[in-house]
Amino acid sequence: MNEEFLFELLSTGSVSGNEAELEKKIYDHMQGRADTVSVDELGNVTAAVNPSAPFKVLLAGHADEIxxxxxxxxxxxxxxxxxxxxxxxxxxxxxxxxxxxxxxxxxxxxxxxxxxxxxxxxxxxxxxxxxxxxxxxxxxxxxxxxxxxxxDTDVRRLLNDRISGRALDDRVGAYIVMEALSKAKEKGATVGCYAVSTTGEETTGNGAYFSASRIRPNVCIAVDVTYTSDNCGIGIAETGDVSVGKGPVICNNPSIHKKLNALLRSCAAKLNMDIQTEAASGRTGTDGDTVHKTGIGVPFALVSIPLRYMHNPAEVASLKDIQDCIDLLSEFLISCTQDMDLKPF
Ligand SMILES: [Zn+2]
The missing domain is CATH 2.40.30.40 (Peptidase M42, domain 2)
Structure with a gap:
């Protein structure tokens, strides 16, 4: 894991609408790690592998913070x-x-x-x-x-593989999508792979809208953080039993695509990786909701990093969960094929 780059991102201010400093760091870092790297008028950074391939998979992680x-x-x-x-x-x-x-x-x-x-x-x-x-x-x-x-907070290492800092939501997600894309390039992905560090998720969703409208992906995986039930008395009946350190979280809700979830599960099984499941009864509250309704409609799934104390000055996550998300998403990208059939019957 490129911990130095992750900590650099987490130490940078990126309040919604003011993400440019962070996006520039991602833009610079991704040079040579993707086939193309571009930035749009809002500051969304898009890294692509196989940009001329007809089937396009978008990974979206938001760079902005509250x-x-x-x-x-x-x-x-x-x-x-x-x-x-x-x-x-x-x-x-x-x-x-x-x-x-x-x-x-x-x-x-x-x-x-x-x-x-x-x-x-x-x-x-x-x-x-x-x-x-x-x-x-x-x-x-x-x-x-x-x-x-x-x-004015720092990112710190806690015991074991835990880290604490402000706004891991969702700078860890922006980091994960970029690392997963680089890894998929190394492993020989064949479909068009796009990783975007989106702007504005916490406020307007404009970054996800601009990115998806322009890339026009066939499918999208939104990568964000999610609440855990392992502390502070959050009940498991509503959203599921989710803990820090127990792996990436896959979401079930009415709009998330079941075949994409099945593919994510088979990738995790192939990697011998533990994953967790959460439930959302309506919208996911992530960029996935926005991308889903762009263009002619985009099937999507959501991969989340378990996070304690979301939107507080000291959020807590696990480096192992972050690495597992990278590995899962790169495996997903190399498992996608040009002729993927997503129709339910
Ligand atoms: Zn978020």
């Missing part, structure tokens, strides 16, 4: 913010944050007090970021309205 956006500046110089994606506002007070400005990162502290810490109804609009500015004018010398904000 966070905050500066909405106003108070007369005291503190930044006011709105939420970008599904944040937990109560996780911010007392934390260090990074504000991504056009001149680089400006650091800040999120105001906290006994009063604030007791407010369980806290909203993003209640947060105040102290960047050390003397007043509004001073703050606006460094920060612009619309700048994005993340927790």
């Amino acid at each position: 966070g905050l956006m500066v909405s106003a500046v108070g007369s005291d110089g503190c930044l006011m913010v709105t939420h970008i994606g599904g944040i937990y506002p109560t996780t911010y007070p007392g934390h260090k944050v990074r504000v991504y400005t056009k001149n680089g990162v400006v650091y800040g502290a999120v105001a906290n007090s006994r009063e604030i810490s007791k407010n369980k109804e806290l909203e993003a609009s209640d947060l105040r970021i102290d960047i050390g500015a003397k007043d509004r004018e001073d703050a606006l010398r460094y920060v612009e309205l619309g700048d994005t904000v993340t927790f």
Whole structure:
């Protein structure tokens, strides 16, 4: 595993709509690891193997993360913010944050007090970021309205093969799709293989829409993270029994294609790999939902990395699960054939 590249991605800010720095790192890294590497107007990076093959398989992992956006500046110089994606506002007070400005990162502290810490109804609009500015004018010398904000956290190795960091959702997915594509190239995939690190999944889904509309894949595998039931009392009846460290997760829901799931299962069996199953009763809440409805319709499946504490400052995942996802998806790519029949009967 290229842990250095993974950690580099996880250390980079990529709030939805502001993914360019991260996408550029992926673009540079993929040079020579695919037949073609391109970027579109939104910043979606597409790496392709066999781009002239008629049957196309798209792997989509989103590069964006949740966070905050500066909405106003108070007369005291503190930044006011709105939420970008599904944040937990109560996780911010007392934390260090990074504000991504056009001149680089400006650091800040999120105001906290006994009063604030007791407010369980806290909203993003209640947060105040102290960047050390003397007043509004001073703050606006460094920060612009619309700048994005993340927790100022590091990625760390925990015991065993676990890692912790901000927004593993879904930068691990973007990493996995690129690594799986490179591996499929080495192993001699014959169909058209496309890996995209998409923008905007946490907010608008625009990256998946642009990418799929242009590539026009025959099938898609969305690669994202999923909740686990191995802690915090999440019940297994609704979404399944899923643990960190027990392998990639395959999803059953009304729109996910059963033949793609069957192929994923047979690839896992071939690799002697344990996989897990989750259930979604409607939409998956991933890029898969978006790709599914592009063009003439795209059959899709979802491969997820088990993740604890999703959308918190310290999410936890397993490096083995991440490597297993890479191996499973590269095996899937080399198992796809030009004449795959996906009709159910
Ligand atoms: Zn995600």
